[in-house]
Amino acid sequence: MISYEFLMASSIGVLVTCGIYLILRSRTFPVVLGLTLISYAVNLFLFSMGRLKVGAPPILGAQADYIDPLPQGLVLTAIVIGFAMTAFAITLAVKAHVVLGNDHVDGQEGA
Amino acid sequence: MKDLLILPILIPMLTAMITLLMGDGLRNAKRWLGGIAIAATLGVSAYLLSMSAGGEIVTYGFGDWPMPFGIVFVLDRLSGLMLTLTGVLALFAYVYAITGPDTKGPSFHFLFLMQITGVNGSFLTGDLFNLFVFFEILLLTAYVLVVYGSGPARTRTGMQYVFINLLGSSLFLVAIGVIYAVTGTLNMADLAVKFAQVGAADAMLVRASAYLLIVVFAVKAGLFPLYFWLPHSYAAVTAPVAALFAIMTKVGVYAILRSTTLFFGPDQGFVENLVLPYLLPVALVTLVAAVLGAVSATKLRTMAAYLLLASIGTMLAGIGLFTAAGISASLYYLLHSTLIMGALFLVADLVSAQRGPDVRDSFVAGPKIRQPLLLGVFFCFTLIGVLGLPPLSGFLGKAQILAAAVASPWQTAMWATVLLTSLLSLVAAGRAGTTLFWNTSDTLETRSSEAGWKSLPIAGLLACVVLLTVFAGPLTRFTEATANQLLERTPYISSVLESP
Numbered sequence: 351m352i353s354y355e356f357l358m359a360s361s362i363g364v365l366v367t368c369g370i371y372l373i374l375r376s377r378t379f380p381v382v383l384g385l386t387l388i389s390y391a392v393n394l395f396l397f398s399m400g401r402l403k404v405g406a407p408p409i410l411g412a413q414a415d416y417i418d419p420l421p422q423g424l425v426l427t428a429i430v431i432g433f434a435m436t437a438f439a440i441t442l443a444v445k446a447h448v449v450l451g452n453d454h455v456d457g458q459e460g461a
Numbered sequence: 462m463k464d465l466l467i468l469p470i471l472i473p474m475l476t477a478m479i480t481l482l483m484g485d486g487l488r489n490a491k492r493w494l495g496g497i498a499i500a501a502t503l504g505v506s507a508y509l510l511s512m513s514a515g516g517e518i519v520t521y522g523f524g525d526w527p528m529p530f531g532i533v534f535v536l537d538r539l540s541g542l543m544l545t546l547t548g549v550l551a552l553f554a555y556v557y558a559i560t561g562p563d564t565k566g567p568s569f570h571f572l573f574l575m576q577i578t579g580v581n582g583s584f585l586t587g588d589l590f591n592l593f594v595f596f597e598i599l600l601l602t603a604y605v606l607v608v609y610g611s612g613p614a615r616t617r618t619g620m621q622y623v624f625i626n627l628l629g630s631s632l633f634l635v636a637i638g639v640i641y642a643v644t645g646t647l648n649m650a651d652l653a654v655k656f657a658q659v660g661a662a663d664a665m666l667v668r669a670s671a672y673l674l675i676v677v678f679a680v681k682a683g684l685f686p687l688y689f690w691l692p693h694s695y696a697a698v699t700a701p702v703a704a705l706f707a708i709m710t711k712v713g714v715y716a717i718l719r720s721t722t723l724f725f726g727p728d729q730g731f732v733e734n735l736v737l738p739y740l741l742p743v744a745l746v747t748l749v750a751a752v753l754g755a756v757s758a759t760k761l762r763t764m765a766a767y768l769l770l771a772s773i774g775t776m777l778a779g780i781g782l783f784t785a786a787g788i789s790a791s792l793y794y795l796l797h798s799t800l801i802m803g804a805l806f807l808v809a810d811l812v813s814a815q816r817g818p819d820v821r822d823s824f825v826a827g828p829k830i831r832q833p834l835l836l837g838v839f840f841c842f843t844l845i846g847v848l849g850l851p852p853l854s855g856f857l858g859k860a861q862i863l864a865a866a867v868a869s870p871w872q873t874a875m876w877a878t879v880l881l882t883s884l885l886s887l888v889a890a891g892r893a894g895t896t897l898f899w900n901t902s903d904t905l906e907t908r909s910s911e912a913g914w915k916s917l918p919i920a921g922l923l924a925c926v927v928l929l930t931v932f933a934g935p936l937t938r939f940t941e942a943t944a945n946q947l948l949e950r951t952p953y954i955s956s957v958l959e960s961p
Contacts, residue, residue: 373628378620385627392634399642421641424590428634431597435630438604439623442616445608449616455624457617 354402358394365391378443378453385439389432396425462512466521466534468505469544469581472498477574485567492559495570499555502577503548506541513541514939516946518956520587528958529651535587535957538943539792543584543715546796547708549925550803551577553918557807558701560914565610565699572609576602576705583712587957589640589647592716593633596681600626603709606702607694618694625680625690633677639670650957653724653950656732664731671725671732675717682713683770684777685747692754695766700810703762704803710773711799718780718788722947741781741871745878748774752882756889761809761822764893768805768847768886772798778875779862786865788944793937794858797929801846801855804922808839811915812897817906824896828906835912837898839919844890846926849883854929859883861937 365387372384400421408419443453450457476498480491512519513536521534555573563569579599586592604626608619641647643663644655659667676687683691691710695703717740725735751770758764776798779791813822815836820827830836849855859879866875929936946952 373624381624385624385631388628388631392631392638396634396638399638401642418645421638424637424641427590427594431594431630434601435597435623435627438601439627442604442608442620442623446616446620449611449613455620457613457620 354404358398358402362391362394362398365394376454376456378446378455381455382436382439382443386432386436389428389436393425393428393432396421396428463519463521465505465509465512466519466536466585469502469509469548469585470578472502472505473574473577473581477571477578480570480574481568488564491570492563495574496552496555496559498574499548499552499577502581503545503552506544506548506581509536510541510545512536513538514942516942518946518953520957520960522960528960529646529648532591533587533648533650533957533960534585535650535953536585537953538939538946539715539719540584542792542796542939542943543711544581546711546799547577547580547584550708550799550922551705553921553925554701554704554803554807556921557704557915557918558699562610562699562701568605569609572602572606573701573705575599576606580708580712584715587649589637589649589652593630593637596633596712597630599709599712600630603706606705607698609702610699612697614693614697618690618697621690622694629677629680632673636670636673636677639666640674643667643670648957649719649723650954653729653954654958656724657728657730659730659732661731667731668735671735674720675725675736678713678716678720679743680713681710682717682777683710683747683773684713684743685750685774688747688751688770691770692758692763692766695769695806696760696762700807703765703806703810707769707799707802707806710769711795714773714776714780714795717777718947721780721783722788723950723953726948726950737781737783741778741875744774744777744781745874746774747771748778748878748882752885752889755886758889759824761812761824761893761897762806764889765802765805765809769798769802771882771886772802772847775859775862775879778879779865782865782869782871784865784869785941785944785948787862787869788947789937789940790858790861790865792940792943793929793933794855794862796936796940797846797854797858797926800922800925800929801843801853804839804843804919804926805847807915807919807922808836808843811912811919812836812840815906815909815912816897817909819906822897824893826896826900826902828904828909829901830898831905831909832912833898835916839916839923840894840898842923843919844894846923848886848890850887852930854926854933857930857933 369384369388372380400418403417406415406417408417447453452459519536523532579595582595604623607622608615643666680687725732748771751767755764755767776791776794779787815831816827846853846855849859866872
């Protein structure tokens with residue numbers, strides 16, 4: 351039986367690996383995708399910072415076992431900010447393609 | 462009284478929202494509104510500075526949550542000083558902006574005010590996640606301001622600026638996550654307590670997160686080797702935005718100073734003096750790399766951006782000494798260099814405009830400058846300040862930093878580096894001045910325009926630098942008190958954690 355922790359850790363690892371590969375590409379779309387994947391990985395990572403537990407309420411004293419709700423609050427903020435940033439990055443990439451005539455991160459073909 | 466702490470955020474933010482509601486028209490009304498808001502913010506900041514001057518640490522807990530659970534704003538001497546500096550620089554940059562650059566695109570006033578909100582928030586907050594949020598506010602507006610006015614150069618550097626800072630934000634979040642997982646708190650004063658108690662099992666985790674945090678701050682400050690995004694962005698952006706961005710790198714410097722003194726300092730268990738061995742050498746390498754960049758720059762604005770980096774290197778070298786004298790000297794130099802770098806970006810814009818759209822500020826022979834005397838005086842005055850030549854405050858700042866290095870093991874390296882790079886930047890500045898002002902044809906570029914009101918904010922910034930020089934004595938006493946307050950952590954921690 352694969353544990354919850356293993357699944358969480360390996361999915362974060364895979365997301366970061368793919369993200370880093372993509373942000374090292376020279377065209378803007380893969381880079382934006384890579385940044386998105388990394389931000390997903392970061393969100394999962396933040397989420398797991400409250401420790402991984404199943405079926406524990408986020409309330410002190412209701413049960414012997416409880417889970418810290420603060421990381422989930424942090425993740426919510428991070429998701430919203432990350433979403434806005436991705437939207438902006440995509441808009442900027444499209445604008446760059448229009449203004450510069452290509453989709454290289456350096457703004458020139460073959461650079 | 463303590464409720465005033467919220468105003469440096471609230472005034473610019475609410476005014477920004479109002480200017481957004483006013484739509485694309487009503488330019489004059491928006492200009493006045495923004496100007497009044499910035500002046501009011503400056504007034505409040507100056508009052509907060511006077512409040513902090515006595516050494517009292519004022520805290521404002523949002524929603525009156527018991528510490529360390531709620532978000533808290535903390536005002537000490539350093540915060541007060543940085544807030545006031547932001548206000549002064551923003552006011553002059555804004556005056557320059559409303560002489561014309563704010564007509565190049567929509568929502569300029571909104572973005573400018575939100576940028577001030579983000580910067581002020583970063584200086585006031587006492588919570589690590591809240592610091593992240595304010596970083597995001599200032600970054601998101603900076604992303605738009607970088608490409609403000611459009612054009613290929615701005616779009617190109619804007620993209621790189623956005624990508625590197627998005628990555629920086631992700632690293633910041635990872636660092637915050639690990640710190641929270643290990644210590645269970647994100648309140649900076651509480652962290653200062655909890656870091657000292659971290660067990661051996663979590664030593665590597667907490668150190669890794671601390672290094673990540675410093676890397677993020679170093680990206681903001683533009684430290685070697687994380688500065689490559691900076692020169693081309695700063696050289697491409699609209700002049701008043703570049704002038705305002707002079708404070709953005711200082712946000713990174715502030716974060717490094719705050720974190721090294723508050724929770725990565727002495728007696729902190731596994732994160733004890735974590736960055737201290739590296740800060741000074743890295744700062745010196747930054748200084749050398751930046752000055753080499755300034756010498757090889759092909760236009761004035763790129764040179765200005767590299768000189769900005771050089772000033773960061775100098776002040777972080779002073780902070781890296783980690784003595785009261787070193788930090789105090791760096792803070793004085795920070796005040797000076799922020800204002801004078803703002804002025805240099807504005808002067809570069811004037812020079813560029815008067816040389817016409819063909820040559821702009823490139824170091825090549827070009828048409829005659831329309832107002833050579835006015836611009837020549839501005840240029841000369843500003844560069845004397847930037848290079849740290851006597852009699853202006855740049856000289857006093859550099860001399861204090863060098864004096865603070867006496868008897869430290871880094872004395873030889875620091876004196877040699879700072880003095881040699883000063884000489885090199887003098888060469889770069891001399892080359893720039895002779896090319897721009899003397900290597901000219903007799904014809905006047907017909908498309909160039911007179912400086913007019915644009916000389917007012919530049920003169921204002923230069924007057925501030927003169928004031929820094931004249932009042933160097935009291936200011937140095939204040940920065941010394943600030944440095945002592947930073948190194949003496951206990952009052953900070955207790956006033957936050959025991960705040961009612």
